[in-house]
Amino acid sequence: MKHFILATAGHVDHGKSALVKALTGVDPDRLPEEKARGITIELGFSHLLLPSTINHQPSTLSIGIVDVPGHEDFVKNMVAGVGSIDLALLVVAADDGWMPQTEEHLQILTYLGVRRAVVALTKIDLAKSEDAAESEVRAKLAGTAFHDAPIVRTSVPTGRGIEELKAQLAREFGSMAPQADIGKSRLAVDRAFTLRGIGTVVTGTLTGGTFRRGDAVVIQPTNIPARIRAIQSHNHELEEIGPGVRTALNLADVAIARDKGQRGVWRGDVITLADFGNASDVIDVALTRSSRLPITTRALKHGSAVRVHHGSRNSLARIFFQSGEDLRARETGIVQLRFDSPVFMFAGDQFVVRDVSGQSTLAGGVVLDPDASVKNFRSGAQREFLDQRMGSSENVSVFVRTQLARGHATRRPALLVKSRFSRAEISAAISELSKSGIAVELGDLIFDAKWWADFRENAISKIEDEHRTHPNRIGLELARLRSAVGGEMPLPEVFDALISELCKNGFVRAGETIQRAKHQPTLPSSLQAVCTRIRAALAAKPFDPPSRKEFAPDATSEQALRFLCDTGEVIKTTDDVFLGSKEFAKMRDEVVKFIRAKGYASVSDLRQALGSSRRVIVPFLERLDHDGVTRRVGDKRTLAH
Numbered sequence: 001m002k003h004f005i006l007a008t009a010g011h012v013d014h015g016k017s018a019l020v021k022a023l024t025g026v027d028p029d030r031l032p033e034e035k036a037r038g039i040t041i042e043l044g045f046s047h048l049l050l051p052s053t054i055n056h057q058p059s060t061l062s063i064g065i066v067d068v069p070g071h072e073d074f075v076k077n078m079v080a081g082v083g084s085i086d087l088a089l090l091v092v093a094a095d096d097g098w099m100p101q102t103e104e105h106l107q108i109l110t111y112l113g114v115r116r117a118v119v120a121l122t123k124i125d126l127a128k129s130e131d132a133a134e135s136e137v138r139a140k141l142a143g144t145a146f147h148d149a150p151i152v153r154t155s156v157p158t159g160r161g162i163e164e165l166k167a168q169l170a171r172e173f174g175s176m177a178p179q180a181d182i183g184k185s186r187l188a189v190d191r192a193f194t195l196r197g198i199g200t201v202v203t204g205t206l207t208g209g210t211f212r213r214g215d216a217v218v219i220q221p222t223n224i225p226a227r228i229r230a231i232q233s234h235n236h237e238l239e240e241i242g243p244g245v246r247t248a249l250n251l252a253d254v255a256i257a258r259d260k261g262q263r264g265v266w267r268g269d270v271i272t273l274a275d276f277g278n279a280s281d282v283i284d285v286a287l288t289r290s291s292r293l294p295i296t297t298r299a300l301k302h303g304s305a306v307r308v309h310h311g312s313r314n315s316l317a318r319i320f321f322q323s324g325e326d327l328r329a330r331e332t333g334i335v336q337l338r339f340d341s342p343v344f345m346f347a348g349d350q351f352v353v354r355d356v357s358g359q360s361t362l363a364g365g366v367v368l369d370p371d372a373s374v375k376n377f378r379s380g381a382q383r384e385f386l387d388q389r390m391g392s393s394e395n396v397s398v399f400v401r402t403q404l405a406r407g408h409a410t411r412r413p414a415l416l417v418k419s420r421f422s423r424a425e426i427s428a429a430i431s432e433l434s435k436s437g438i439a440v441e442l443g444d445l446i447f448d449a450k451w452w453a454d455f456r457e458n459a460i461s462k463i464e465d466e467h468r469t470h471p472n473r474i475g476l477e478l479a480r481l482r483s484a485v486g487g488e489m490p491l492p493e494v495f496d497a498l499i500s501e502l503c504k505n506g507f508v509r510a511g512e513t514i515q516r517a518k519h520q521p522t523l524p525s526s527l528q529a530v531c532t533r534i535r536a537a538l539a540a541k542p543f544d545p546p547s548r549k550e551f552a553p554d555a556t557s558e559q560a561l562r563f564l565c566d567t568g569e570v571i572k573t574t575d576d577v578f579l580g581s582k583e584f585a586k587m588r589d590e591v592v593k594f595i596r597a598k599g600y601a602s603v604s605d606l607r608q609a610l611g612s613s614r615r616v617i618v619p620f621l622e623r624l625d626h627d628g629v630t631r632r633v634g635d636k637r638t639l640a641h
Helices: 016-024 032-037 072-081 100-111 130-141 162-174 380-389 396-407 423-435 449-469 478-488 494-503 525-540 555-566 581-598 603-610 614-626
Strands: 002-009 044-054 057-067 087-093 117-122 151-153 186-195 199-207 216-220 224-233 236-238 245-252 270-272 280-288 305-310 313-321 332-343 350-355 361-369 409-411 439-442 445-448 507-510 513-516 570-572 578-580 630-633 636-639
Touching: 002 016, 002 044, 002 100, 002 162, 002 245, 016 044, 016 057, 016 087, 016 117, 016 162, 044 162, 057 162, 057 245, 072 100, 072 186, 072 305, 072 313, 072 350, 087 100, 087 162, 100 130, 100 350, 100 361, 117 130, 117 162, 130 151, 151 162, 280 380, 305 332, 332 380, 361 380, 380 396, 396 409, 396 423, 396 439, 396 445, 423 439, 439 449, 439 494, 445 449, 449 478, 449 494, 449 513, 478 494, 478 513, 494 507, 494 513, 525 555, 525 578, 555 570, 570 581, 578 581, 581 603, 581 614, 581 636, 603 614, 614 630, 614 636
Parallel strands: 002 057, 002 087, 087 117, 117 151
Antiparallel strands: 044 057, 186 199, 186 270, 199 245, 216 224, 216 270, 224 236, 224 245, 280 332, 280 361, 305 313, 305 350, 313 332, 350 361, 409 445, 439 445, 507 513, 570 578, 630 636
């Protein structure tokens, strides 16, 4: 079975609901007010099963139908119903012909990226000329994505064309691939209500992924946690459900939000998983005004208040241009939408812009940056980022490349998580960019190759500067290197990746320093005599050396002492106690020998046995404890092994 979504579109009183009833046997108008007024006000839903053949095997097409209102007062409800559809059923009455809402609905479908439609020419029995009616519709479709859409002549009262329409729908859907599961489940809520004994129920069209009974979900944009208690589709209980299906979810742990500001779920919310980030109130988009608008149509002004229709939600926002220009009919431009409250949108999502009063459809757009910033909107980096993405909303490689170029580095799991691209598509794009030298992969970190090369060369120059200016030192302290390059790092873990990469390519880490592998510390002639004096001072009393201020009283002595420590000739146990490395080893051996003979020893025992002082022996033993040579038990020491 293949699952699809079909939505009606067209002017009021052109017979959309009657046609759905003729196709399915179910009247989609369910409200008493709809029955009384004879027009569709709210979204209606029905289900159609059609036989098909897939790979020469008999199959079934399961088609969820969304019937939308055609009246100009309810266009906001119409937009909420056509956001996630596979095919539009554009209904035009043969006696009335092409009408204002026919045109507006066509533009809305185009803005939302719908590319396939079947036209039902209804009330054909009332047409003065059937051929003329069809020719008018064909002329109106010219230059649109639906220019070659099949047109089926129908009459509900006589039953004419209904079976032909079913056959045409079967042919259209039979040639389509069902909506892909990209691992990013989203359900835009178009109804939310409470059932006695069941609790909170929401309905919508599931896109992007799969929900399973028991899944933990979140309600966006309010980020409220909930759990799926049960799943239904077309009155059938299910354990799991995939994309492209009308879905009802029974949610635990969440109430209906009947008033603005009340915590809960309501129409316009999105049911999704917690993995995809949070809502944002600033989004950068490419906005397009239809080529079918008269050239004299009033321009969209910088700072204009508008309503943005996305999924089943409509939200107040203001539009801002990068250079303050306006957007006229038949133009496309980059715009920042600043919303009154957060919205949950993905990069690549399409939406419709209408005026605040809800009287006119003004434009349509696609999301380029779902987590934008007012501060950076006019920066050169963001301009380039948005310019490259505009017109490439379905090109995953462009989105990955621009994300890396702007952000320099990202964690693989976080890359384009709020986008319409699957993890597999993103990984393939990363591999492609890596092969072409545009990206660099280091574990879970992905870098812009040019930035990474510059960053790495900068770090190398810092290390080489240290070798050149202080040849007596073993290398550059990692803390100093981090401080020197830290301002450039987009993520904290970039530094560890840098050190790891350098150590694979000619550098060595020694404790808390890093150096060129070929670097050998050299002692300046001016320090040679000082080093000789320090060696003599430490060797004179090997187990009870003098304090630091006695053998290194000045800056020159400190420089020499650091050299001896860096090269391992002298070992530091505290800021005041230093031992020659040979003396340290001998002292350690004596301690081990003494404890092995006695079984244990106190500080006093070892101090007397070695002829040392408490100032020296206490930190020395603590060092042996740390090194795993001895182990302290109460006030005694035993051997660790």
